Amino acid sequence: MHVLAPHSAGPPFAPLLAGRREGKGIATLHGDQLGGMDDVVSQIGEAFRLAGELMGDLPTATQNDPAYLAARCYGIARAYNTAIRMLQHYGAGAVPAQRPLDLLRPRGTEEAAAGAASQVLGEAATTTHLQEPFQTPAVARAPPHAVADVAGTSGGPVRRLASSRSPPPAQPRQGRRRRDSGHRETMLVPAHRVGNTEIPPDDGYTWRKYGQKDILGSRFPRSYYRCTHKNYYGCDAKKKVQRLDDDPFMYEVTYCGSHSCLTSTTPLLNFPTATATATNSPTAATGSSGLARADQFMAPAEQVAVSTSMHLGVGWMPVSFQGVVAGSGAGRGSGADMLTNVSTAARDTDYPALDLADVMFNSGGGTGIGMDGIFSSHHRSDG
DNA sequence: CGAATTTGACCAGA
C-alpha cells in the first residue's frame, strides 16, 4: 500500500495536459476485486468525472451524434451502477436492495432498443465492469505505412524508410508463446468525436506498445500493448486495439490477462472538492486499492501516470455480452449495432437515470451550477 | 541517456 499524500497544485487537468507518453487502459472491475469504501468512493468519483467530461462535450456532441451521447451516458450510469453494487456488496444488507441496473433500463421502448440495453446492462451486472475512459496509442485511419501511432508516443509518428537493423540472431529465440489462456475480454470503444478522432479514449492504465500487425481482411492494423509495469511487477495484462472496418469511429479492444500491478491501475479521478472532502478519510487517502484515486491525493509522480481521459474520455462498450469473450473480430459490427440500439433507446425513452442526471447536473440549485460548481472548485485541487 | 515506438523477423497454432 502506498499512501497518497494530499496534493494541491495546478488545474485538475494539468497532469493530462503535460504531454504524457503512455496510453491508458480501461479498468474492468470484477466481482472478486470488489474492494472497500475507498473503492466505492473512487467509483463515484469516476462517475462524476465522466459526467464532467460529457458536460464539456455537450456543446459539440449534441449537434449530430446521439449515439455518442448515448454511449457517454451509458458509461456514466454504469459507473454509478458499479458503485451501487459495490455498496451492496460492501454493506451486505445495509444498502437498500435497489436494482442498480434499473437505472438504465428503458421504459416502454421498442424491444430492440430495450433488449440491447438490457443485454448490455445484464452483462455489466454480472461482470461488474468498471469502465474508465480510455485512450490508446493506436492509430489506423490511414494505411500503416502512412500513419504512425499518435497518442502516447514519445516521439510521435516515426517512419523509417529503410531498416538498418542487425541480421537475425544466430540462435533462434526460445520461449515465445502465443494464445494466452487467461482472461480475455473484448470491448468496443468509440473514437473521440471531438478533437482527435484518431485515438480511442483513455482507459486509465498505462500501456506500452510492443507490436503492430496488418490483419488480413482488415483495413486497419492491429496494435498490441502490454502493461507498462510488466517489468516491474510482472504484470501480464495486454490488450489489442483494432479499428473496426465498418465503423472507423469505433475501436475494438481486447484485453488479455489482468493487471497484477497497482500503479497502472490508477485511472484518473477528479473528485469534486466537496466529494473529496467528504470522503477524505484516512481510509480513502491511504486505501490499498488499485482503483482510481482522486488526483489531489496523488503524489506528482503518480499524477503523471494518470489518465488523459479527463478531456479525452469516452465510455466503453463491453462486447462480451455478445458472447465475444475471446477472439477478435467475432463481435465486429455487433457492437456498433448495440450502440445504435442504445442510442435509439436514449432518444425515444425516458430513463429513471434522468433522476440521477438531475441530481448530478442540477445539484447547484437548478441554475446549472451544480456540476460547474463541483468541477470548477476542483480545478484548483492540485494547484 | 532512459524510455517508448517502430517494424521486420520469428514463432506457434490452425
Place this chain on the structure above:
DNA sequence: TCTGGTCAAATTCG
C-alpha cells in the same frame, strides 16, 4: 502454409 502474436534491434524524443 498461412496468419496472428511476440520479440527485439533500431530509432526517436524528452
